[in-house]
Amino acid sequence: MKSSTSKLSQHLAALTEAVQAGDGRCDPAVVAKAKAVADRAAQRVALGGDYTVVALAGSTGSGKSSLFNALTETELAQVAARRPTTSKAMAVGWGAELPNELLDWLDVGKRHLIVPDDKRLANMVLLDLPDHDSTEDAHRVTVGRMVDMVDALVWVVDPQKYADSALHDGYLKPLADHADVMLMVLNQVDRLNPDELKGCVTDLRRLLDSEGLQSMPLMATSATRRDGIYELRSSLIATVERKRTMLKRLSLDVKKSAKSLVADIGPKMPAKMNSSLKEQVASTMADAAGVPVVVDGVREAWRLRGRIATGWPLLSWVLRMRPDPLKDLRLGAETAAEQSSSATNPTRLPWANAVQKARVEQGTRELVDQAAQGLPNGWAEAVRRASRVNDQLLADDLDVAIADPELTAKPRAWWWTVFTVLQWVLVGAVVLGLTWWLAGPALAAAGFGIPLFIWFGVPGGALVAAGGIVGGLLLAALGRGLVSAAANAVARRAEKQLEAAVTEVVTNRVFAPVQAELDRYHQAREAAHAALR
Ligand SMILES: Nc1nc2c(ncn2[C@@H]2O[C@H](COP(=O)(O)OP(=O)(O)OP(=O)(O)O)[C@@H](O)[C@H]2O)c(=O)[nH]1
Numbered sequence: 001m002k003s004s005t006s007k008l009s010q011h012l013a014a015l016t017e018a019v020q021a022g023d024g025r026c027d028p029a030v031v032a033k034a035k036a037v038a039d040r041a042a043q044r045v046a047l048g049g050d051y052t053v054v055a056l057a058g059s060t061g062s063g064k065s066s067l068f069n070a071l072t073e074t075e076l077a078q079v080a081a082r083r084p085t086t087s088k089a090m091a092v093g094w095g096a097e098l099p100n101e102l103l104d105w106l107d108v109g110k111r112h113l114i115v116p117d118d119k120r121l122a123n124m125v126l127l128d129l130p131d132h133d134s135t136e137d138a139h140r141v142t143v144g145r146m147v148d149m150v151d152a153l154v155w156v157v158d159p160q161k162y163a164d165s166a167l168h169d170g171y172l173k174p175l176a177d178h179a180d181v182m183l184m185v186l187n188q189v190d191r192l193n194p195d196e197l198k199g200c201v202t203d204l205r206r207l208l209d210s211e212g213l214q215s216m217p218l219m220a221t222s223a224t225r226r227d228g229i230y231e232l233r234s235s236l237i238a239t240v241e242r243k244r245t246m247l248k249r250l251s252l253d254v255k256k257s258a259k260s261l262v263a264d265i266g267p268k269m270p271a272k273m274n275s276s277l278k279e280q281v282a283s284t285m286a287d288a289a290g291v292p293v294v295v296d297g298v299r300e301a302w303r304l305r306g307r308i309a310t311g312w313p314l315l316s317w318v319l320r321m322r323p324d325p326l327k328d329l330r331l332g333a334e335t336a337a338e339q340s341s342s343a344t345n346p347t348r349l350p351w352a353n354a355v356q357k358a359r360v361e362q363g364t365r366e367l368v369d370q371a372a373q374g375l376p377n378g379w380a381e382a383v384r385r386a387s388r389v390n391d392q393l394l395a396d397d398l399d400v401a402i403a404d405p406e407l408t409a410k411p412r413a414w415w416w417t418v419f420t421v422l423q424w425v426l427v428g429a430v431v432l433g434l435t436w437w438l439a440g441p442a443l444a445a446a447g448f449g450i451p452l453f454i455w456f457g458v459p460g461g462a463l464v465a466a467g468g469i470v471g472g473l474l475l476a477a478l479g480r481g482l483v484s485a486a487a488n489a490v491a492r493r494a495e496k497q498l499e500a501a502v503t504e505v506v507t508n509r510v511f512a513p514v515q516a517e518l519d520r521y522h523q524a525r526e527a528a529h530a531a532l533r
């Protein structure tokens with residue numbers, strides 16, 4: 001019993017998902033049609049789905065509870081001469097389950113299930129309502145809630161009060177739009193003789209017609225004598241059948257729409273972009289964004305600063321005159337911001353030359369063409385659109401990625417300091433040696449008693465000075481070798497870091513939007529197929 005609506009609900013949910021995913025990509029006519037079907041079906045399924053809900057409403061004492069018992073062949077509803085009797089709505093369902101969600105929503109607390117003696121009654125739910133003109137506002141609300149949610153609303157009147165203006169003006173006239181789902185029952189006809197009955201029915205019919213309720217059927221019953229109960233039951237069975245037919249048709253419509261979507265979406269396509277093409281795009285993008293230029297700058301800056309720190313102080317001061325290669329590149333967050341706001345920089349990729357830019361464009365085109373290949377036109381166009389929209393942002397992000405402040409911070413190694421200290425110790429040795437050598441003889445002659453240490457005819461001072469110079473130059477050569485090796489390692493690390501940063505930018509700005517379109521295509525396809533299963 002439950003399965004057919006839950007199946008319809010599932011198909012409906014899938015169709016709605018396919019419609020949302022396919023919107024703007026699939027054939028607009030197919031989408032519009034499917035959307036209309038989905039909306040209509042959703043409305044119907046919301047009305048309790050498989051269940052046909054019928055409510056008995058009317059003034060107190062008209063015999064709603066008595067009719068409820070007659071129709072359900074039970075004594076579940078309390079019937080009494082005391083007015084009003086029914087204060088809380090009650091439900092009886094024929095079958096194995098009740099539409100509990102709907103009953104919750106309608107605030108129907110008392111619920112019973114009975115085994116249908118007539119199969120055609122399966123899944124019908126009958127509600128006995130409190131009287132409509134009860135003084136309590138809560139009852140009024142209950143009737144108001146019912147009208148939109150039930151499949152049929154049976155108004156029960158008795159021969160004394162059938163023309164009651166509270167009923168006609170308060171409910172029937174305002175609900176004239178719902179005439180198709182309403183039914184009028186004149187109960188307690190056992191109290192009337194045939195002429196009175198005829199007059200009563202004619203009068204009530206005229207009244208209803210004058211209120212715009214021409215299409216609302218009118219029946220006569222007696223709950224106590226069981227007149228017209230069979231006819232009323234048959235009319236409710238017809239409502240159940242109408243609903244079943246309607247749901248079947250709806251189910252077919254949902255499938256038909258899903259079929260058109262499936263046909264429009266086409267066969268299964270690769271779910272991912274070609275990864276080697278992606279790598280290629282990222283790498284040309286890194287080139288165009290200036291990664292090699294920056295890497296060279298980092299290497300040169302490291303080398304220059306290292307050589308200044310480790311070189312022979314008496315010569316390396318010349319190197320200080322050279323401009324810093326990183327400053328030359330005008331890197332740093334400030335510079336990047338200047339560049340992005342600069343009107344003189346229309347290319348947005350300051351480092352790229354025409355060839356690099358063309359390579360980037362061609363690579364991206366290849367990647368996107370490959371991703372869009374085989375997709376229906378609307379989807380292929382969406383994939384291209386996704387890869388295009390973010391050009392400006394892409395360039396800005398690349399600028400920022402390239403201007404990594406960590407790379408532009410002053411690069412230094414701890415061991416340079418050791419070299420600097422040693423170099424200055426050696427410079428000190430040279431100064432001391434020269435002083436000893438040049439001023440020594442004069443000081444000795446003046447009686448200061450300084451030993452001169454002549455060794456193979458060479459004075460000790462000259463030896464120390466020469467040792468200092470040779471030591472300094474050797475140390476500088478060693479430093480130069482080490483600095484060079486370190487500069488290459490640092491440059492390699494910078495390159496990896498920058499390439500990763502560029503790849504991240506390209507992933508966010510190009511790959512991800514394209515992938516999102518591909519994902520959307522698969523989502524639409526899966527959902528449309530699910531709506532068929
Ligand atoms: N003669 C006759 N009396 C009926 C008929 N239907 C109901 N009654 C009586 O009318 C009185 C009210 O019936 P209920 O079925 O309780 O009426 P109700 O519409 O449910 O009333 P509330 O619950 O107060 O809204 C009871 O005494 C019933 O026995 C009928 O067809 N003929």
Ligand SMILES: [Mg+2]
Pocket residue numbers: 064065066078085086128129
């Ligand atoms: Mg009652």
